[in-house]
Amino acid sequence: MQIFIGPLVHTLNPTTIEYSSLSILGISSNGIIDFITNNVTSDSVDRTIETLLCDAENMKKGWSKDGNVARIVLKNGEFLCPGFVDTHTHAPQFPNLARGQQYELMDWLKCVTFPAEERLKDTEYASVLYKEVVRRVLAFGPTTCCYYGSLHLEATKALADECHSAGQRAFVGKCNMDRHSSETYVEPSPLHSIQATEALIKYIHTLSPLPTSSPLVHPIITPRFAISCSDELLKSLGSLASKHPQMAIQTHISENAKEISFTKELFPSAPHYAGVYDMYGLLRKGTVLGHACHLSEEEIQLVKQRDAGIAHCPTSNFNIRSGMARVGCYLDRGIKVGLGTDCSGGYAPSILRTIQDACITSKILSLTPTISSQFTSGLEGKHLPISTLLHLATLGGASVCCLEDKIGNFVVGKEFDALVASVPGAGGEGRFGGGGNPGVWYQENDTLETLVERFMFGGDDRNIKDVYVCGRKVSGWGQ
Template identity: 45%
Template sequence: MSGTVTIFYGAVATPVCPRTWKALPRCLIVVGRYGNINFMREHVEDRKLDEVLRERGYADHHVKGLQDGEFIIPGFVDTHTHAPQYPNLGKGGQYTLLQWLENVIFPKEAEFANTKFAKEVYHEVVRRSLAFGTTTSCYYGSFHLAATTILADIVNHHGQRAFIGKCNMDRKETLPDYYVEDSAEQSIKETECLINHIRSLAPRSQDAAVGTAPEPLVQPILSPRFALACTRECLSGLRDLAHRYNHEHPDEPRIRIQTHIAENRKEVKEVLKYYPEAESYTQVYDNYGLLRDTTILGHSVHLSPGEVLLIKKRDAGISHCPTSNFYLSSGIAPVGEYLDAGVKVGLGTDVSGGYAVSMLNVIQNASIASKILAVEAGLPDPEEIPCQDFYLATLGGARVCNLSEKIGSFSEGKSFDALVVSVLDDTGATGVWGMEAKSDGDYKKKREKLEENLERFMFCGDDRNILKVYVQGCLVGGRSFVPQ
């Protein structure tokens, strides 16, 4: 967008809550030079467009009009993924969680001591993530400081919004000799080095001469792998580190925390064996001050009602990872119950427990998971599920990341993190939708067609349907994107 105003006109879909979305066939969005939405009007008749633009002082600006069958949605928010596990996609489905870590994951992550290998992999990770429409991603790195620093540099270079953390994993009784940190002290020290490095990065928006983003795109996140991999000294050290940085740097965004919880029943039993003073897995994190409103809890499949209440009380968020939960036979998280309890919930690919980089795949598996639970419980037909899945992949994820005031939906003042999607016959699975993607008729029929096109994209689409990917107003991916 090169330091100027960009105007979009056409079909826009945006979430409101888990049970409501807005389908806006004739929406006008004006994106300012710093990548925020300066003006938005949900309904503008074609014949009134020039008049509205003159009234707002945009008469001389070019309008990017969308074709019938194209639409704009918020970018996807991946609340849980492992960058160094990308080479293991589609491997290890014969294992359950702890076996899979031992036989598939830890050997591969150990290879990221090689920074050349890390650089090659991470460029591809970020490029593919953006191509599939993920505008915000919560990345776990390996425990290697150098490799995770490279990941941060690459994400910043590509212009993705992200949280990046090196894994903290120092418990020698539960980890292999070849892949465990020397001490809690070393783990905390290197985590602090990573935080300082990430906070020193120049925002890509400055490099691209399009102005200053209102907040850094790349932020640090504390990443205790899971309680079973961390000593008490490590957990308490991370708590103290977060407290110190949040108080010493009040002008910086508060440091987020990400970890795993209750993914697998055996994992839960093992955690409680090492933390016998805790009544539950959730209480382990709460006892060490790591359960807070900036915490993202991956999986959360096997939580007790009391744990759900505690998570709600602390205002922590849950990353629902259905693809991974199915692939590793972990179980099905009762997301509907979490939402009904008022808990923040988003979606995560959980590469490579999840075998796909695409958030569309996660949306599809989230829908299946919800329907399985509904059928088993004898519930009425869940008519709101497509709407709920769209919400979880966008605004729900933004809430989990404490970014819902900036991203996840469209309104004036929010960042323009967006996808331009086409369901015309020259994109995606040719012949699936074809001329049915277009709509003639009144506003109501156009709105119904937009809702239909969005649902079909979520369940039949892929990266070929994503024409453009914008982060903070900058074009960073999509079929029509040409890297500079």
């Protein structure tokens, strides 16, 4: 059992952010948030803790004054933030990080991406690579991550193993692709693709959950995108999805102009791109749609109707010149939106970087007079405020993954997926104090609001001191 004592920030919805200058959180040995008291004064901490430990409800949960409770007291410049949710990334593409920016999507796939993914046929290479990938992703703060694997079953099992053993909450999918790739990197038939997908689902379900909570690693059905899947494969994936109505699905949609026109050519009977997935029963609650840069009005309405979510990947959208997603518009319509690093279309596995690029995307859109909205009182056409940006990275992402009742913010009964963010002051130990980011430090009179803003806009992995998933520390440089 652990008690955290320190400032806290989280969101309740896209426009409501809560700051507490000093909170006390009790985390059960199962990683559940048992109690929270916000805005405590510093001279009443001990007294408040004693009251909480003697509270009848908390005692029923196993808390007592004489119990074995670890106290974690945050230092100056530190605060608790919900764990980040990365709703879209590609584990086999990590060796390509920070290269390939000269291409647009279709050439980028052919010239750098498919060759990198093909290497995963070597399962030993997969184990070594994926250990490194998960370790690095966790260091950037995503406590939950939606991973695309390669086409290979064994390699993708290795990815699920690594998430499981590192203690990361994850959705792991084997890519489905039976056409429009290279001769040596394509599945031989729809049947082969489906059988391997079923085998992966079965395998991930055997990974044991934590002692008393639900599994951390989930399978996710992963057609790469409509172009790479024959009608027969999409049909089979649709029936697989209907056999598993709660299972998550991830794919790409409306990323780039050439991709959209090729999709229309391949599926002339579909009303539009979103309609292709809908036709095959793949657009539903729990579907995570990567990019969504150029959705038409009809598509936006359909996505909302089906209760699918959108993974906004602004770093990738800029890097391979795909476009800009109208996140404000989607949120105004009540569509669930989270952030995705989309490595290696995006060049960094950093959600903080993605937050910064999501902000820039909204600012560019706000400077574009052609964007008009019937929801003028909403977020469309405006720069996204701090509350929205933090929401996208945390609770918004959780809702895209249908995990909003479990994680995403600090609420009694939820699992404690959290970061200890650190913005050290001037001076301090070591190189620039704490994690050593020279670009950001707190000033004497900073409020918590200012500190959070500094973290979001000047921070990187060096400002993420500790990473907790379900109460267990899984990464970070803090002792």
